[in-house]
Amino acid sequence: DAMVIQNPRYQVTQFGKPVTLSCSQTLNHNVMYWYQQKSSQAPKLLFHYYDKDFNNEADTPDNFQSRRPNTSFCFLDIRSPGLGDAAMYLCATSRDLWSGTDTQYFGPGTRLTVL
Amino acid sequence: GQQLNQSPQSMFIQEGEDVSMNCTSSSIFNTWLWYKQDPGEGPVLLIALYKAGELTSNGRLTAQFGITRKDSFLNISASIPSDVGIYFCAGHFRTGANSKLTFGKGITLSVRP
Numbered sequence: 001d002a003m004v005i006q007n008p009r010y011q012v013t014q015f016g017k018p019v020t021l022s023c024s025q026t027l028n029h030n031v032m033y034w035y036q037q038k039s040s041q042a043p044k045l046l047f048h049y050y051d052k053d054f055n056n057e058a059d060t061p062d063n064f065q066s067r068r069p070n071t072s073f074c075f076l077d078i079r080s081p082g083l084g085d086a087a088m089y090l091c092a093t094s095r096d097l098w099s100g101t102d103t104q105y106f107g108p109g110t111r112l113t114v115l
Numbered sequence: 116g117q118q119l120n121q122s123p124q125s126m127f128i129q130e131g132e133d134v135s136m137n138c139t140s141s142s143i144f145n146t147w148l149w150y151k152q153d154p155g156e157g158p159v160l161l162i163a164l165y166k167a168g169e170l171t172s173n174g175r176l177t178a179q180f181g182i183t184r185k186d187s188f189l190n191i192s193a194s195i196p197s198d199v200g201i202y203f204c205a206g207h208f209r210t211g212a213n214s215k216l217t218f219g220k221g222i223t224l225s226v227r228p
Contacts, residue, residue: 100146106150
């Protein structure tokens with residue numbers, strides 16, 4: 001089945017130790033997104049890639065970076081995780097950004113714990 | 116910025132009952148989406164609505180895109196225990212080439228057997 005895959009599902013890191021979360025998709029979608037979701041809150045967009053074009057949200061901390069080496073894969077790098085970065089990180093894709101093609105499909109998420 | 120209002124925060128119903136959830140905004144949205152999220156999982160798309168007035172069903176779920184483009188509702192008929200979860204409405208607002216998805220705060224649905 002075509003899908004959005006996130007690995008690992010659970011990640012534990014230490015305060016200040018860099019961590020990378022992975023997302024892959026078999027949908028061949030042009031757009032990939034990273035969201036942060038804290039408990040009992042809605043997902044919050046961090047950034048997205050339209051093909052190779054990176055679009056950062058204005059309030060995304062510099063501590064969060066992303067890489068998209070090819071259409072299928074997108075990575076979220078947290079350079080120096082703080083306790084406040086513990087959250088569920090969701091990857092999503094959409095075929096494009098135009099009307100009717102921008103519906104987003106989410107992966108299962110990676111739960112990040114910072115010790 | 117655009118905001119979506121979902122209330123109440125929690126709903127409790129009996130198995131077999133129907134339930135309706137609303138989502139409203141003071142701004143116009145181009146697309147309305149309804150997602151369900153189970154604990155520890157990502158949101159799963161239930162229904163996507165692309166035109167004002169559109170009424171769409173997906174099994175026991177029915178959703179409508181309000182005529183004013185400022186609201187949407189989701190109905191679940193004959194609820195079952197696996198309907199438990201958080202239901203998010205989300206809307207797309209497009210300006211030029213930019214398309215931004217805004218989420219409501221979600222409604223937690225509990226179904227009593």
